[in-house]
Amino acid sequence: MPKPCPVVHFEMPYRDAARAAKFYEAAFGWQTQKMGSDMGDYVLLETTETKDSRPTTPGEINGGLFPYKEDYPSQVPLVVISVEGIDAAIERVTQAGGRVFGEPAELPGIGRYVAFQDCEGNGAAMLQPQM
Template identity: 30%
Template sequence: MPIEDAFPQGTPVWTDLQSADPPAAATYYRSLFDWEVSPPSADSGGFSLASGRGVPIAALGPLPSDDVPTTWTVYFSVDDLEAATVAAADAGGSVLLEPGEPVPGIRLAIVADPAGAVFGLWQRKEQGDPWLRDEPGAVDWLELVASDPASTFPFYESVLGVGISEMRVGSEPYGLFDVGPTSVAGAYRSDGTDPAHWLVYFNVADLDAAIVRATELGGTLRTEPLSAPGVGRWAEIVDPQGAGFALLEPEPEPS
């Protein structure tokens, strides 16, 4: 049940949901994951903070404009926000939101990789807030989903400074983004029917029960449960406002 408070360059640092109906989204995820959700405030740009055991997990807030779909956004830590944003443009990506401080104390930019997958760059304060990970209700894994993820690896190496390695999931190659000896995110080759995107996996203790709860609350099961040795069981869900995410029941640790 780690509480992360150190975020070297290239590691995931945060995730947020921007929704067309933030109160409804807060109700959905609070009920699904048993989150504590604070009221939105002007100081936070209209975002609510979702926590577990008093430790931050995610933020829930409004869409920046009507032409942006409800979506989860993943943010990666960078040491120099301006340099990373320039690197994103130079490496064939797009800058969707220039570096700035939309909320006091938070410096970020939003970019897209050459395949179109959108994510955030975040330059944290030296002593930032902790992030709850890898326990039920918290973010467990983050994954780039694209028809040819390997074509974007040079982009991520340039922008985030990550290394790239590979494992097998069944018969399929599975890319890994590495910071030092630690794999911090994955990359999966899709069938190409969906636009490239980053997918957030939330840890659950019982996948089948979580799927029932997610759909009873108004979500939609997007993929039937899948499994892989050494990983666990997972399924993708679409929330009532249209944002996709995944539920992951990790394989138990060997006793």
């Protein structure tokens, strides 16, 4: 049995990046940072105080927005779970009855990331942080 893996991030799809960023800034005071096309047009959401892009308060997490795409496996909010070894975690997810979507993507300066679906059809993702 692996040690517990914490939820470290959340993600939600958007259809209009500027509109979504403006909403979360106005509704909750979150800071947003639009990433370029080289980062998949991702929008970072800073929901809490950070240092070096990491939350400073234990238990608090930040998130992001990703473009809605018809062919993407999940168009619903996702939690992102930190894992020490993504290859071993993929094996555990598969053996437990889940389905992994593709191969892990290398996110520059962040780590290896892959989305999956649990045995109940819920979407989530795993991240092996870059050390």
